[in-house]
Amino acid sequence: MSSVTVETLWVEKYRPKTFDEIVDQEGVVEGLKNILKGDLKEMPHLLFSGPPGTGKTTLALVLARAIYGDEWRNYVLELNASDERGINVVREKVKVFSQYFTPTEETPFKLVILDEADMMTSEAQTALRRIMEIYSRTARFILICNYLNRIISPIQSRCAIFRFKRIPKELAIKHLETICKKEKLDCSKEVLEKIYDASTGDLRKSINILQSVASVSGGKPSITDVDKVIGKYIPSAINNIIDSLNKGDFNSAVSNLYDYKTATGIDGQEIIKVLLNALITRNELTPDIAEILAKYEYRLSEGAYEEVQLTAMLAELIKALKKT
Ligand SMILES: Nc1ncnc2c1ncn2[C@@H]1O[C@H](COP(=O)(O)OP(=O)(O)OP(=O)(O)O)[C@@H](O)[C@H]1O
Ligand SMILES: [Mg+2]
Numbered sequence: 524m525s526s527v528t529v530e531t532l533w534v535e536k537y538r539p540k541t542f543d544e545i546v547d548q549e550g551v552v553e554g555l556k557n558i559l560k561g562d563l564k565e566m567p568h569l570l571f572s573g574p575p576g577t578g579k580t581t582l583a584l585v586l587a588r589a590i591y592g593d594e595w596r597n598y599v600l601e602l603n604a605s606d607e608r609g610i611n612v613v614r615e616k617v618k619v620f621s622q623y624f625t626p627t628e629e630t631p632f633k634l635v636i637l638d639e640a641d642m643m644t645s646e647a648q649t650a651l652r653r654i655m656e657i658y659s660r661t662a663r664f665i666l667i668c669n670y671l672n673r674i675i676s677p678i679q680s681r682c683a684i685f686r687f688k689r690i691p692k693e694l695a696i697k698h699l700e701t702i703c704k705k706e707k708l709d710c711s712k713e714v715l716e717k718i719y720d721a722s723t724g725d726l727r728k729s730i731n732i733l734q735s736v737a738s739v740s741g742g743k744p745s746i747t748d749v750d751k752v753i754g755k756y757i758p759s760a761i762n763n764i765i766d767s768l769n770k771g772d773f774n775s776a777v778s779n780l781y782d783y784k785t786a787t788g789i790d791g792q793e794i795i796k797v798l799l800n801a802l803i804t805r806n807e808l809t810p811d812i813a814e815i816l817a818k819y820e821y822r823l824s825e826g827a828y829e830e831v832q833l834t835a836m837l838a839e840l841i842k843a844l845k846k847t
Contacts, residue, residue, distance in 0.1 A: 573687025689724025
């Protein structure tokens with residue numbers, strides 16, 4: 524089989540170019556449209572925060588297209604805070620990018636999109652804040668992050684904050700159905716639901732799984748095809764939780780679990796489902812563990828306090844694993 528190129532990746536092929544194509548995120552879309560309706564010169568810096576695969580980078584680019592039209596690439600600098608070695612590289616690139624630019628009525632600023640801003644240390648963020656101020660005449664920033672609470676408050680207070688949500692099941696499945704139609708793929712609702720359940724509202728992941736399933740199935744994917752594919756898709760955070768449990772490292776299991784919870788925004792009952800699926804895939808589910816998961820899932824369904832229950836569940840899982 525030939526290797527998959529970027530153009531043949533469905534996530535890229537079906538990446539929205541306009542606001543109308545965006546699935547969900549209504550609050551964000553409306554807020555951005557309002558900014559465009561107003562005096563563009565007044566546009567503040569923006570801070571996009573939310574779980575992976577929910578449209579943050581996509582909407583930053585949609586906004587750029589809406590402002591600059593087909594020429595948008597000439598006005599946009601995309602940086603990745605975690606790739607670029609240090610804040611000095613960011614400063615240098617922004618400087619070169621903003622040089623010789625004269626703001627006009629139609630293009631009152633250039634746009635710097637800084638992905639993974641929450642991966643920067645707070646010292647680097649303080650420096651970033653200064654860079655944002657120095658270049659504010661010629662540049663607006665769109666900062667993108669998964670965890671808003673990892674962005675220092677002086678930056679938060681200088682940005683308009685947009686919160687992205689996980690894509691709800693119904694809308695995600697509708698989107699997958701549209702893709703299936705275009706790709707002439709005969710996918711049952713059951714298959715699509717299973718794909719959604721494995722991706723916890725991350726649309727990128729849903730589309731990637733769908734594409735993998737399509738490639739192993741020959742036109743009419745079955746549930747077994749999905750199982751085969753999702754085995755490879757256990758989120759690394761979930762693997763980390765299970766690894767910590769196996770090592771008996773309670774603290775790291777707890778912090779991994781809460782990191783995952785904040786990053787994805789999923790609730791306790793769903794986390795238990797994801798854990799269950801991951802354990803099945805890893806072939807590590809024992810009757811004891813299944814009972815523990817069921818017990819805490821039930822307590823949460825009855826409205827018990829999530830943090831207390833999930834923490835106690837991890838403690839009990841460690842004990843059970845020690846016995847195996
Ligand atoms: N709201 C959405 N509407 C339509 N497609 C979406 C949406 N969110 C994600 N996608 C699909 O998933 C792909 C990845 O989305 P995007 O790069 O915007 O995610 P992200 O929120 O920036 O994630 P990350 O935090 O991992 O960078 C897009 O190319 C698109 O195919
Ligand atoms: Mg992104």
